[in-house]
Amino acid sequence: MTQDGRRLRGLRSREAILEQAVALASVEGLDGLSLGRLAAATGTSKSGFFAHWRDKEQLQLDAVEWAVRQWADRVVAPAMAAPAGVRRLFALHEARLRFYDEGVLPGGCFFFTVQAEFDDRPGLVRDRVARAMREWQEFIRRHVAQAVAQGELAESVDPAQLAYEIDALGEMVVVHSRLHDGPVSLVHARRAVLQRLRALCPDPTLLPED
Amino acid sequence: MTQDGRRLRGLRSREAILEQAVALASVEGLDGLSLGRLAAATGTSKSGFFAHWRDKEQLQLDAVEWAVRQWADRVVAPAMAAPAGVRRLFALHEARLRFYDEGVLPGGCFFFTVQAEFDDRPGLVRDRVARAMREWQEFIRRHVAQAVAQGELAESVDPAQLAYEIDALGEMVVVHSRLHDGPVSLVHARRAVLQRLRALCPDPTLLPED
DNA sequence: TACATTAACGACCGATCGGTTGTATATCTG
DNA sequence: CAGATATACAACCGATCGGTCGTTAATGTA
Numbered sequence: 263m264t265q266d267g268r269r270l271r272g273l274r275s276r277e278a279i280l281e282q283a284v285a286l287a288s289v290e291g292l293d294g295l296s297l298g299r300l301a302a303a304t305g306t307s308k309s310g311f312f313a314h315w316r317d318k319e320q321l322q323l324d325a326v327e328w329a330v331r332q333w334a335d336r337v338v339a340p341a342m343a344a345p346a347g348v349r350r351l352f353a354l355h356e357a358r359l360r361f362y363d364e365g366v367l368p369g370g371c372f373f374f375t376v377q378a379e380f381d382d383r384p385g386l387v388r389d390r391v392a393r394a395m396r397e398w399q400e401f402i403r404r405h406v407a408q409a410v411a412q413g414e415l416a417e418s419v420d421p422a423q424l425a426y427e428i429d430a431l432g433e434m435v436v437v438h439s440r441l442h443d444g445p446v447s448l449v450h451a452r453r454a455v456l457q458r459l460r461a462l463c464p465d466p467t468l469l470p471e472d
Numbered sequence: 473m474t475q476d477g478r479r480l481r482g483l484r485s486r487e488a489i490l491e492q493a494v495a496l497a498s499v500e501g502l503d504g505l506s507l508g509r510l511a512a513a514t515g516t517s518k519s520g521f522f523a524h525w526r527d528k529e530q531l532q533l534d535a536v537e538w539a540v541r542q543w544a545d546r547v548v549a550p551a552m553a554a555p556a557g558v559r560r561l562f563a564l565h566e567a568r569l570r571f572y573d574e575g576v577l578p579g580g581c582f583f584f585t586v587q588a589e590f591d592d593r594p595g596l597v598r599d600r601v602a603r604a605m606r607e608w609q610e611f612i613r614r615h616v617a618q619a620v621a622q623g624e625l626a627e628s629v630d631p632a633q634l635a636y637e638i639d640a641l642g643e644m645v646v647v648h649s650r651l652h653d654g655p656v657s658l659v660h661a662r663r664a665v666l667q668r669l670r671a672l673c674p675d676p677t678l679l680p681e682d
Numbered sequence: 683t684a685c686a687t688t689a690a691c692g693a694c695c696g697a698t699c700g701g702t703t704g705t706a707t708a709t710c711t712g
Numbered sequence: 713c714a715g716a717t718a719t720a721c722a723a724c725c726g727a728t729c730g731g732t733c734g735t736t737a738a739t740g741t742a
Contacts, residue, residue: 275719289592294504296699309702310720318700369592378588381650382499382579388651396652426653426660430644431637438636440591441598442606450636461671485689507730519732520690528730 276314279304280328283321287329288369291379292322292387322387329372330394337361338401348414348463351405351428355455358432359448362439370436373398402428416462424462428455486524489514490538493531497539498579501589502532502597532597539582540604547571548611558624558673561615561638565665568642569658572649580646583608612638626672634672638665 282304286295297318301308315321337357344353362370369375377395380388406421406428415424431454438447453472460466492514496505507528511518525531547567554563572580579585587605590598616631616638625634641664648657663682670676 291589297701298698307721308700309722312701313719375588377647377651378585379501381647392651399652422656423660423663426644426648426657427641427664430640430648430661430664434636434640434643437587437591438640441587441602442609443636446632447636450633451640453633454637454640506728508728517691518730519692522731523689 275304275306277328279306279311279314280321280325283325284329284332284372285367285369287325288367288372288375290369291375292325293379297321319386323390326376326387326390326394329376332366333361333373333398336366346408347412347468348409348459349468351402351409352456352459352469354402354405355428355432356452359435359452362435363445363448370440371433374433374436399425399429414463414465414468415459416464419462424458427458431455485514485516487538489516489521489524489531490535493535494539494542494582495577495579497535498577498582498585500579501585502535503589507531529596533600536586536597536600536604539586542576543571543583543608546576556618557622557678558619558669559678561612561619562666562669562679564612564615565638565642566662569645569662572645573655573658580650581643584643584646609635609639624673624675624678625669626674629672634668637668641665 279300283292283295283300286300286303297308297311301311311321315324338354341350341353341357344350373391373395376387376391380391403421403425406415406419406424409415410417410419410421431451435447435451438450439445443450456469456472460469463469489510493502493505493510496510496513507518507521511521521531525534547564551560551563551567554560583601583605586597586601590601613631613635616625616629616634619625620627620629620631641661645657645661648660649655653660666679666682670679673679
């Protein structure tokens with residue numbers, strides 16, 4: 263099971279296809295994305311996919327996996343540079359907004375599109391997406407709880423409640439910025455969370471003023 | 473142009489089809505919804521649609537129009553019973569949450585699904601949806617401004633900023649409640665806006681405590 | 683009554699969908 | 713080297729897509 267020569271090439275094209283799949287799915291969704299168009303976009307043939315994936319659902323599942331890794335690399339990892347507590351929590355929010363602002367994915371956010379697509383449709387893809395979103399929510403919640411434990415957020419704070427607010431305010435940027443406000447929604451989303459955190463933080467100097 | 477007999481029947485079935493279209497589109501989107509399935513759901517024939525609409529896009533545009541009217545009837549109108557100011561603003565938020573909670577539409581929210589579907593796709597449908605969302609945002613903004621003018625919200629409040637927050641916190645209930653939290657997200661969304669408004673309101677007794 | 687209009691339908695069209703099959707070939711493994 | 717394995721492809725399949733056409737019957741209008 264060494265990874266060189268033929269097998270390495272397979273892995274490379276596999277990764278390239280998944281990257282394209284995630285990018286296209288951020289625009290058209292995982293189901294809206296057709297194998298024919300994906301083949302055209304990657305410069306391969308449609309039937310070649312079935313050497314890598316049993317069917318479309320398997321490709322969709324791997325695309326979700328790829329998007330989770332991308333999110334970990336491009337959003338979570340950079341935020342970890344900030345010191346634990348309320349600063350890291352806000353860094354997480356800012357890293358997400360930067361991800362949207364930089365246009366890493368043509369559709370803005372893979373997970374936003376895919377959530378809206380699969381929230382009503384049972385199946386393996388829905389389950390995988392739900393797990394990813396639950397883990398992300400839980401991740402924010404843990405950071406809130408840690409900030410509370412460090413005394414950087416008021417003890418009255420309900421972690422699940424605040425995590426919902428931070429996530430909702432960040433996520434709705436995707437559609438607002440694309441459909442009406444443009445970059446203004448980024449400012450709104452940033453300021454909303456910033457002021458919320460400052461109001462709950464005994465030492466507001468930990469956070470920027472604006 | 474009298475409306476009886478044949479023409480009335482036409483109008484009736486037209487409305488019935490649009491109602492079904494909005495309901496189905498709240499789940500599968502306006503494009504994901506196929507004419508064949510819509511025909512089956514309404515008990516009519518596919519080709520019969522083209523007596524009412526030139527093509528699918530025209531039906532989609534009318535479906536958006538129908539959904540706007542439904543939103544006005546089921547969310548906006550009931551909230552108008554509350555006295556103008558911060559109470560009406562919160563009533564608007566609660567009416568929206570009630571709309572989701574009651575399961576009026578099988579997919580939760582027509583506009584959420586359709587926004588996610590069309591935010592990246594140019595065309596008449598996108599433009600119509602964008603206008604509807606802009607008007608809704610503007611509607612909330614005006615109510616915030618009025619509450620400020622009445623002295624029921626602090627003068628430091630930026631109406632566009634607060635409108636974004638209220639809308640985002642309300643909208644994300646749709647996917648959160650369906651994908652992970654269930655009814656808990658309704659509590660989070662309600663409490664988030666309530667506490668935010670109470671903090672900004674010189675007379676918090678205008679609003680419920682919890 | 684005569685005629686245009688409208689609602690509604692079944693049959694059918696080309697295009698595209700996800701997926702199958704058979705084949706050619708390059709690469710690993712014994 | 714020999715045989716199993718893996719990559720990739722063109723050709724093709726039935727199903728479904730949005731949409732057209734021709735027809736029938738009920739209705740509105742002159």
